[in-house]
Amino acid sequence: xxxxxxxxxxxxxxxxxxxxxxxxxxxxxxxxxxxxxxxxxxxxxxxxxxxxxxxxxxxxxxxxxxxxxxxxxxxxxxxxxxxxxxxxxxxxxxxxxxxxxxxxxxxxxxxxxxxxxxxxxxxxxxxxxxxxxxxxxxxxxxxxxxxxxxxxxxxxxxxxxxxxxxxxxxxxxxxxxxxxxxxxxxxxxxxxxxxxxxxxxxxxxxxxxxxxxxxxxxxxxxxxxxxxxxxxxxxxxxxxxxxxxxxxxxxxxxxxxxxxxxxxxxxxxxxxxxxxxxxxxxxxxxxxxxxxxxxxxxxxxxxxxxxxxxxxxxxxxxxxxxxxxxxxxxxx
Amino acid sequence: xxxxxxxxxxxxxxxxxxxxxxxxxxxxxxxxxxxxxxxxxxxxxxxxxxxxxxxxxxxxxxxxxxxxxxxxxxxxxxxxxxxxxxxxxxxxxxxxxxxxxxxxxxxxxxxxxxxxxxxxxxxxxxxxxxxxxxxxxxxxxxxxxxxxxxxxxxxxxxxxxxxxxxxxxxxxxxxxxxxxxxxxxxxxxxxxxxxxxxxxxxxxxxxxxxxxxxxxxxxxxxxxxxxxxxxxxxxxxxxxxxxxxxxxxxxxxxxxxxxxxxxxxxxxxxxxxxxxxxxxxxxxxxxxxxxxxxxxxxxxxxxxxxxxxxxxxxxxxxxxxxxxxxxxxxxx
Numbered sequence: 001x002x003x004x005x006x007x008x009x010x011x012x013x014x015x016x017x018x019x020x021x022x023x024x025x026x027x028x029x030x031x032x033x034x035x036x037x038x039x040x041x042x043x044x045x046x047x048x049x050x051x052x053x054x055x056x057x058x059x060x061x062x063x064x065x066x067x068x069x070x071x072x073x074x075x076x077x078x079x080x081x082x083x084x085x086x087x088x089x090x091x092x093x094x095x096x097x098x099x100x101x102x103x104x105x106x107x108x109x110x111x112x113x114x115x116x117x118x119x120x121x122x123x124x125x126x127x128x129x130x131x132x133x134x135x136x137x138x139x140x141x142x143x144x145x146x147x148x149x150x151x152x153x154x155x156x157x158x159x160x161x162x163x164x165x166x167x168x169x170x171x172x173x174x175x176x177x178x179x180x181x182x183x184x185x186x187x188x189x190x191x192x193x194x195x196x197x198x199x200x201x202x203x204x205x206x207x208x209x210x211x212x213x214x215x216x217x218x219x220x221x222x223x224x225x226x227x228x229x230x231x232x233x234x235x236x237x238x239x240x241x242x243x244x245x246x247x248x249x250x251x252x253x254x255x256x257x258x259x260x261x262x263x264x265x266x267x268x269x270x271x272x273x274x275x276x277x278x279x280x281x282x283x284x285x286x287x288x289x290x291x292x293x294x295x296x297x298x299x300x301x302x303x304x305x306x307x308x309x310x311x312x313x314x315x316x317x318x319x320x321x322x323x324x325x326x327x328x329x330x331x332x
Numbered sequence: 333x334x335x336x337x338x339x340x341x342x343x344x345x346x347x348x349x350x351x352x353x354x355x356x357x358x359x360x361x362x363x364x365x366x367x368x369x370x371x372x373x374x375x376x377x378x379x380x381x382x383x384x385x386x387x388x389x390x391x392x393x394x395x396x397x398x399x400x401x402x403x404x405x406x407x408x409x410x411x412x413x414x415x416x417x418x419x420x421x422x423x424x425x426x427x428x429x430x431x432x433x434x435x436x437x438x439x440x441x442x443x444x445x446x447x448x449x450x451x452x453x454x455x456x457x458x459x460x461x462x463x464x465x466x467x468x469x470x471x472x473x474x475x476x477x478x479x480x481x482x483x484x485x486x487x488x489x490x491x492x493x494x495x496x497x498x499x500x501x502x503x504x505x506x507x508x509x510x511x512x513x514x515x516x517x518x519x520x521x522x523x524x525x526x527x528x529x530x531x532x533x534x535x536x537x538x539x540x541x542x543x544x545x546x547x548x549x550x551x552x553x554x555x556x557x558x559x560x561x562x563x564x565x566x567x568x569x570x571x572x573x574x575x576x577x578x579x580x581x582x583x584x585x586x587x588x589x590x591x592x593x594x595x596x597x598x599x600x601x602x603x604x605x606x607x608x609x610x611x612x613x614x615x616x617x618x619x620x621x622x623x624x625x626x627x628x629x630x631x632x633x634x635x636x637x638x639x640x641x642x643x644x645x646x647x648x649x650x651x652x653x654x655x656x657x658x659x660x661x662x663x664x
Binding site: 110111114115117118121122124125127130131133134137138139140141142143144145146147148149150167168170171172173272273274276281288289290291292295297298299300 | 442443446447449450453454456457459462463465466469470471472473474475476477478479480481482499500502503504505604605606608613620621622623624627629630631632
């Protein structure tokens, strides 16, 4: 994609910020209005992309989600995606090189970590079994179950999501929390150990709870492949809240079917929506949710997205580097 | 009940410990065998009360559960119940005054706290709604949901269960964790404030998540009555893991039906098993489990019960006061 260089702005000219958030409540507009005012921006709010598209001609900055917003904004200088994952923008090569590109990584950890704790406990405590017993109005009380206490946890991806999950796991007194990332380092103290891809062969056989919060990049495609799945012990449960493409889904299903792992909870899938004829729908030991763990229906997540954007808007107007700039090569 | 005084034991005579635990695994017998040996006891293991009853004639100490064990043990000097709640023993007045009576309070907090966290998240995150959506193979993603972060938590009962729940809630960054007990004091630092029954009128209207972990005593019957339920705000959820009789169940159901509270999760009920024709079975917004939150099917709970008992067995044999003696007047 090509685009002519936009000339530096004259301070006296009006500058336009467009915000497209379906879930933004009236009372959450305040911080955006204030930030726009103090930085000399006019701000327009829209509830959907369809509604916003005809009004993007003058937009210098957009906070929203969806490649079409960028395509309809010829004067765009900065696009902030209200998502953490940005692989669809990069795949479509839709963000011009001279347009600043940030994401909202850091806004979703709280919500997604709560999802992780919920499904971990549901799987370990056989909650699906008890739900069925209650549905049949029976009173059976001896289903086997397990505890997070004493369990060995491995978290792939030590960003916002992995860190918030590790913090919550800690209160449940697990035996060990390990994390995997590309550098093998993490500044947070919520992990007992941090390793890299190299450590997986050693660590997976010692894992009771595997949490995956990896971004979708060319590097992470089928990151958890059949070989690595085969290293998990039979009591292991697998939770994916990152991207569906980071797991070889067919291999995971097979491991579940053959009882080589104890359970799984998937919020993300290789194909979304999951096709009607997928074997996933009927898989025992699998908890499915429709990619909602970091959903904007949670007011806190919207509030946090706005806070992070406002922080960067101030920096943008002061000529400072933005804090959540997407690394287009790394893919996140 | 009357019983002749048992004469002091001669150290050279054999002493008998009987252990009745359905869920005791082979590898968990070690600590009991060791403790028995060092204290000069012979120990018999049984998997059920029916199996144990014919062999209790010489039992001096019993670790188990059920009033019939006591009735069949004429030489009993100490009964340790493998439960936290002991109201059925006290109601039946089955433990002679000169028999030491302890419970296993302290063994169940970990398991029950995990249950509390699970059902709290299920209620706040509309997991039942998403489960139905997945069951119908739909892909709906906009159900409203909430977070523990920023929520105001009130825990009635600050024993083992209340404390373990508070510790786990803390990691989720709630706005406030308050506890209620009889003294208004708690040595643990996991509560922001501790109050007594007197504070409920003020605190209930400011409660988003109400957790009840009260024992069943004459004092706690319908502790949460229609009047107090009426003070809860409409977004409140109520979780009971203590005893069913501590809530006016009919009043709670009515509040749910009328939308005066947002949801409830009951593991304990006024009548157990819940009668087939109870309105509870079909109640929207209610998560039911069959009194399993502290279930012995969890190996950790059995292990902890054994540890606590062994601690007291050493004290018993050294003539020290037992740590978990039941206060027969208070009822727990």
